Amino acid sequence: MRGYFAIGVEGISKAMNVGSLFRSAHAFGASFVFTVAAAYPRGEGGKSDTSDAPGNVPFYSFPDVASLLLPKDCTLVGVELTDDAVELPAFRHPAQAAYVLGPERGALSPALSERCGFVVKIPTRFSLNVGIAGAIVMYDRLTSLGRYPRRPERPGGPAGELAEHVFGDPKIRSKMEKFRDKPPPDETAETD
Numbered sequence: 001m002r003g004y005f006a007i008g009v010e011g012i013s014k015a016m017n018v019g020s021l022f023r024s025a026h027a028f029g030a031s032f033v034f035t036v037a038a039a040y041p042r043g044e045g046g047k048s049d050t051s052d053a054p055g056n057v058p059f060y061s062f063p064d065v066a067s068l069l070l071p072k073d074c075t076l077v078g079v080e081l082t083d084d085a086v087e088l089p090a091f092r093h094p095a096q097a098a099y100v101l102g103p104e105r106g107a108l109s110p111a112l113s114e115r116c117g118f119v120v121k122i123p124t125r126f127s128l129n130v131g132i133a134g135a136i137v138m139y140d141r142l143t144s145l146g147r148y149p150r151r152p153e154r155p156g157g158p159a160g161e162l163a164e165h166v167f168g169d170p171k172i173r174s175k176m177e178k179f180r181d182k183p184p185p186d187e188t189a190e191t192d
């Protein structure tokens with residue numbers, strides 16, 4: 001897949017939720033993870049992040065929104081259930097993106113929302129757990145940008161290679177085949 005992504009949270013209420021988000025980020029191949037205005041207690045978060053994401057994926061802790069620093073040309077994408085957010089299934093993910101989610105008891109701050117190039121929402125009836133919301137966004141990125149075959153019309157996976165001779169001998173289609181029951185065209189006749 002082209003590009004890269006990062007994911008982080010602004011504020012933390014429960015470290016276990018952030019641990020779960022970081023564990024998913026590690027599994028989905030995030031290039032870095034981050035927190036904004038939040039202290040992430042690694043020991044507590046490690047209870048859900050058994051993969052030790054901060055030990056394996058670069059982890060940045062930005063004390064406030066003003067100090068949030070992203071790589072050049074990396075688009076900040078807010079993930080929040082707001083009226084004017086773009087619905088995730090209709091969203092084209094930027095190749096280089098950093099997703100940011102809000103705290104469990106709140107939402108992305110206006111200051112952080114303003115820094116976002118886009119805000120996306122998962123069309124749900126009410127808000128999800130922050131770790132689950134992050135995992136859905138990463139999965140959506142994978143399925144929409146990853147190189148997977150188009151889904152088949154019928155239930156099930158893509159058809160595999162057909163076994164040889166399933167349909168009998170191969171048919172050789174020649175240019176003249178369509179004229180089998182008709183006289184061939186007069187190739188010397190003038191055409192327009």
Ligand SMILES: C[S@@+](CC[C@H](N)C(=O)[O-])C[C@H]1O[C@@H](n2cnc3c(N)ncnc32)[C@H](O)[C@@H]1O
Nearest residue numbers: 079080081101102104106121122127128130133
């Ligand atoms: C548990 S929610 C915040 C709680 C919410 N403000 C409430 O009280 O109903 C934590 C974070 O998860 C993310 N989130 C949860 N559900 C979402 C959804 N359906 N679409 C986008 N983001 C969502 C947002 O980043 C949100 O700030």
